[in-house]
Amino acid sequence: MSTIIELVNKIKSRELKSVDVVKHYIDVINDKKEYNAVIEVFDDALDIAKSIDERLDKGEELGKLAGVPIVIKDNILYKGKIAGCASKFMQDYRAEYNSTVVNKLISEGAVIIGRANMDEFAMGGSTEKSVYGPCLNALDKTRVPGGSSGGSACAVAGGMTPCALGTDTGGSIRQPSSFNGIVGIKPTYGRVSRFGIVAFASSLDQVGPITTNVADNAYMLSILAGYDENDGTSLKAEVPNYMNAINQDIKGVKIGICNQVKALMKDSKAFDEAVEWFKSQGAEIINVDIKDIELCLPVYYILAPAEASSNLGRFDGVKYTRRSKDANTLEEIYSKSRSEGFGAEVQRRIMLGNFVLSSGYYDAYYVKAKKVQQAVKKQFKEAFSKCDCIIMPTTLGEAYKIGSITNPVDMYLEDIFTIPANIAGIPSINIPYAKGPNGLPLGLQVMAKELNEMMVYRVADYFEKNHKEN
Amino acid sequence: MREDYDVVIGLEVHAELNTNTKVFCSCPNHFGSDTNTNCCPVCIGLPGALPILNKRAVELTIKAGLCMGCRINDIAVFERKNYFYPDLSKAYQISQLERPICIGGGVQLDSGKFIRLNRIHLEEDAGKLIHKNASIGTLIDYNRGGVPLIEMVSEPDITSADEAVEYLNKLRNNLVYAGIAECKMEQGGMRCDVNLSVKKKGSNELGTRTEMKNLNSFRSVQRAIEYETMRQIELVEAGGVVRQETRKWDDEKGESFSMRSKESANDYRYFPDPDLLSVKIERDLVEKLKAELPKLPMERRKIYLEEYSLPEYDVDILLSQKEISDFFDEALTYYNEPKTLANWIMTEVLKYVKTEEEFKMPLKAKELTEVLKMYDQKALSQANAKSLIEKLINEGGDAKELAKKYNLINDISDDAVEEALKQIIEANPKAREDYKVNPDKISTFFVGQVMRATKGKANPDKVKELLNKYLN
Numbered sequence: 001m002s003t004i005i006e007l008v009n010k011i012k013s014r015e016l017k018s019v020d021v022v023k024h025y026i027d028v029i030n031d032k033k034e035y036n037a038v039i040e041v042f043d044d045a046l047d048i049a050k051s052i053d054e055r056l057d058k059g060e061e062l063g064k065l066a067g068v069p070i071v072i073k074d075n076i077l078y079k080g081k082i083a084g085c086a087s088k089f090m091q092d093y094r095a096e097y098n099s100t101v102v103n104k105l106i107s108e109g110a111v112i113i114g115r116a117n118m119d120e121f122a123m124g125g126s127t128e129k130s131v132y133g134p135c136l137n138a139l140d141k142t143r144v145p146g147g148s149s150g151g152s153a154c155a156v157a158g159g160m161t162p163c164a165l166g167t168d169t170g171g172s173i174r175q176p177s178s179f180n181g182i183v184g185i186k187p188t189y190g191r192v193s194r195f196g197i198v199a200f201a202s203s204l205d206q207v208g209p210i211t212t213n214v215a216d217n218a219y220m221l222s223i224l225a226g227y228d229e230n231d232g233t234s235l236k237a238e239v240p241n242y243m244n245a246i247n248q249d250i251k252g253v254k255i256g257i258c259n260q261v262k263a264l265m266k267d268s269k270a271f272d273e274a275v276e277w278f279k280s281q282g283a284e285i286i287n288v289d290i291k292d293i294e295l296c297l298p299v300y301y302i303l304a305p306a307e308a309s310s311n312l313g314r315f316d317g318v319k320y321t322r323r324s325k326d327a328n329t330l331e332e333i334y335s336k337s338r339s340e341g342f343g344a345e346v347q348r349r350i351m352l353g354n355f356v357l358s359s360g361y362y363d364a365y366y367v368k369a370k371k372v373q374q375a376v377k378k379q380f381k382e383a384f385s386k387c388d389c390i391i392m393p394t395t396l397g398e399a400y401k402i403g404s405i406t407n408p409v410d411m412y413l414e415d416i417f418t419i420p421a422n423i424a425g426i427p428s429i430n431i432p433y434a435k436g437p438n439g440l441p442l443g444l445q446v447m448a449k450e451l452n453e454m455m456v457y458r459v460a461d462y463f464e465k466n467h468k469e470n
Numbered sequence: 471m472r473e474d475y476d477v478v479i480g481l482e483v484h485a486e487l488n489t490n491t492k493v494f495c496s497c498p499n500h501f502g503s504d505t506n507t508n509c510c511p512v513c514i515g516l517p518g519a520l521p522i523l524n525k526r527a528v529e530l531t532i533k534a535g536l537c538m539g540c541r542i543n544d545i546a547v548f549e550r551k552n553y554f555y556p557d558l559s560k561a562y563q564i565s566q567l568e569r570p571i572c573i574g575g576g577v578q579l580d581s582g583k584f585i586r587l588n589r590i591h592l593e594e595d596a597g598k599l600i601h602k603n604a605s606i607g608t609l610i611d612y613n614r615g616g617v618p619l620i621e622m623v624s625e626p627d628i629t630s631a632d633e634a635v636e637y638l639n640k641l642r643n644n645l646v647y648a649g650i651a652e653c654k655m656e657q658g659g660m661r662c663d664v665n666l667s668v669k670k671k672g673s674n675e676l677g678t679r680t681e682m683k684n685l686n687s688f689r690s691v692q693r694a695i696e697y698e699t700m701r702q703i704e705l706v707e708a709g710g711v712v713r714q715e716t717r718k719w720d721d722e723k724g725e726s727f728s729m730r731s732k733e734s735a736n737d738y739r740y741f742p743d744p745d746l747l748s749v750k751i752e753r754d755l756v757e758k759l760k761a762e763l764p765k766l767p768m769e770r771r772k773i774y775l776e777e778y779s780l781p782e783y784d785v786d787i788l789l790s791q792k793e794i795s796d797f798f799d800e801a802l803t804y805y806n807e808p809k810t811l812a813n814w815i816m817t818e819v820l821k822y823v824k825t826e827e828e829f830k831m832p833l834k835a836k837e838l839t840e841v842l843k844m845y846d847q848k849a850l851s852q853a854n855a856k857s858l859i860e861k862l863i864n865e866g867g868d869a870k871e872l873a874k875k876y877n878l879i880n881d882i883s884d885d886a887v888e889e890a891l892k893q894i895i896e897a898n899p900k901a902r903e904d905y906k907v908n909p910d911k912i913s914t915f916f917v918g919q920v921m922r923a924t925k926g927k928a929n930p931d932k933v934k935e936l937l938n939k940y941l942n
Binding site: 077083085090093095096097099194195196197198199201202203229230231232233306307309310313314315316318319320330334354357358359362366 | 511514515516517518519520521522523550552554556559560561562610737739740741744745746747
């Protein structure tokens with residue numbers, strides 16, 4: 001399995017042809033169809049690769065990803081291609097314009113080879129709730145790949161692509177990366193443009209790369225990040241070259257351990273060992289308090305459904321989503337199309353969102369949740385005045401068996417460690433750091449303050465390259 | 471109107487802002503384009519599209535606030551108003567609730583009464599449903615979707631249809647004068663909802679109010695208020711109860727009917743739009759916008775009445791359209807005789823304005839003043855001055871050149887006028903006799919004859935003076 005950086009160099013030096021590279025990955029996708037990770041291979045991928053080869057042969061400079069294959073999540077718009085959001089409602093919907101991230105990939109010469117499975121409208125943590133059927137864990141077919149970017153993570157871990165884009169609203173990049181033993185980052189909110197991403201919860205959604213290693217991830221984020229005039233929440237800050245964080249040492253880096261998180265862990269043995277290891281490498285371990293971190297989960301399950309209930313209103317059967325054949329009146333176009341089109345989990349969250357926004361409940365839920373969010377942000381800020389980064393596990397445990405969690409609330413509780421970074425708007429990466437009781441990977445999150453992706457990559461890369469597990 | 475009842479009215483007035491582009495995307499803000507041509511992913515609400523605030527729309531809203539004496543908030547927030555309707559592409563309208571751009575303010579009526587505003591906020595317009603052909607079904611034109619709209623919400627200070635119309639006129643004049651909105655009601659550029667209730671005279675207990683929509687002209691506002699007032703009074707008198715409901719005015723039938731009751735009203739589930747950051751409004755910007763505002767109608771009225779001593783009748787006409795007032799003000803900079811100027815504008819210019827088209831002054835202010843200067847210098851007779859104005863309006867161009875081209879300049883000598891008059895007197899012995907009996911009437915005849923003989927160039931006063939000499 002080649003890294004992105006190797007592929008970039010070999011294609012550039014003409015040691016490899018893009019068309020052969022793309023062909024290889026498409027072959028793997030086809031061989032691993034049963035994993036249901038990549039739900040469509042784009043039929044123009046090989047032609048695009050060929051034309052890139054021709055241009056490279058002529059000596060043209062084609063950008064930082066020339067000829068490199070990439071898979072995108074099914075909620076990222078690529079003009080002319082279906083962006084189905086793994087929803088029955090959107091199965092036929094073809095994007096009419098490119099998302100900003102797709103434009104960036106194309107302008108750097110990447111070849112977008114297909115779209116990845118996900119939980120419907122990115123709501124879920126197991127990629128079981130997809131109109132295309134469940135996706136499997138790349139390391140154990142009986143287990144979930146995590147979600148909602150489960151298809152993207154499985155595709156990368158299964159060697160179907162060197163890189164996939166995911167989206168992360170409450171852990172949807174990091175948790176599947178953890179379950180599949182690979183690297184995924186949720187950047188600072190506003191670091192990567194959301195333009196052309198089908199919105200779930202606008203104030204929390206972020207796009208990020210999923211890769212096999214940290215350096216590739218830093219390389220990809222250097223390309224994807226940046227201000228976008230089409231996204232009003234996009235940050236204007238300069239994008240550093242994240243590759244400068246690679247191969248640094250961590251002596252004197254202050255690594256924070258959140259007291260409240262330790263109390264929530266089922267089994268902290270692996271985590272304690274990692275902390276000891278960091279200490280042995282010359283990092284300074286600092287205990288910090290984020291007093292209300294436990295409240296992030298309920299806050300998330302108020303804010304995210306509230307925004308989702310509004311964002312998903314446009315899928316109404318009037319314009320581009322499938323209209324119910326039984327609808328005879330305007331009222332029925334709405335009610336029947338939406339009842340038929342949305343799956344149970346999406347409907348549940350829409351109802352939850354409408355409830356918390358409805359008059360009489362708004363102050364008690366939405367307004368209060370916003371206040372708690374502010375408090376948590378402040379607590380993180382205080383913590384980062386004492387430490388350079390905070391580490392915590394990504395999940396409560398290894399990937400679980402398909403179909404084993406049926407109660408929605410139990411499923412929501414799985415997100416307890418990933419949600420705080422979304423609520424606080426800070427960057428957080430997942431790296432594999434230990435093995436669980438079944439020999440499956442456990443993931444570690446490295447978080448830093450807003451816009452300090454450099455620190456996240458520095459610590460993650462150091463661990464990846466120096467820890468005995470790797 | 472019944473004397474034993476009070477009527478309590480609040481108006482919600484919407485006006486489309488005069489921006490080049492829409493409020494959250496860069497599509498043209500233009501009325502009358504082919505259907506669905508001024509559209510993009512943002513204003514038709516495609517998945518993944520995000521709104522980007524048009525700063526100009528915020529500035530014009532601030533200006534509207536400054537015109538009405540509002541306080542401008544330091545931080546303004548956009549919120550989503552969620553409801554389903556096919557003309558609303560995203561199933562929510564981006565509007566403002568908790569922190570609108572402008573707070574308070576109001577409009578003073580001629581009586582001195584002050585109608586308070588609660589707020590002015592900025593929002594996006596919806597598209598338009600087209601029900602032309604029953605076999606096709608309903609079509610949607612999203613051209614209007616995303617057009618910037620301000621909503622001006624009054625307090626319930628209005629107590630009659632006349633006050634409502636005067637208030638609307640004043641709001642509109644301010645917006646038009648300041649270049650904020652064109653307020654073309656017939657194009658939906660200005661729309662008005664009426665909230666109305668009645669109560670027994672002097673009672674402190676407010677009645678239940680109804681909201682009336684679809685009022686597309688000042689006249690329909692007037693009629694709808696009168697109708698609704700009587701409907702509610704008759705209902706109460708008959709022992710009935712006014713229901714809180716939304717009613718739609720039918721201008722052809724001259725009556726309103728119930729659209730929906732409060733029970734079936736939407737819960738709009740407002741919340742701050744997470745796609746738009748709150749807007750910080752700098753004091754410097756507010757000061758800059760304030761400095762840009764032109765003189766508003768109230769201020770101009772004061773100047774016209776007090777400084778120029780114009781009669782109220784003239785002032786009303788000059789202020790009836792911003793174009794007239796601007797024309798008058800510009801002309802004054804070349805020709806500083808307010809009353810003379812007003813007279814000529816009212817009698818010799820406005821008659822050429824085509825009322826069925828968009829209001830436009832038919833000639834340049836400077837050219838009119840050139841004509842008046844020539845007339846004052848007696849280079850033009852009054853008749854030729856009027857004729858020159860007509861020619862300027864028809865042909866355009868330079869007043870002096872046109873006067874030469876049509877040989878209107880008064881180049882006739884006094885002797886020639888005297889000679890012409892002598893010949894006319896000779897040729898009209900009967901008139902000469904009649905003059906002795908009825909000099910006023912017959913002098914008009916002689917003046918007219920001389921003017922004709924001299925192609926309008928003779929000075930009528932001079933002719934009268936000569937008549938005196940020859941016939942008395």
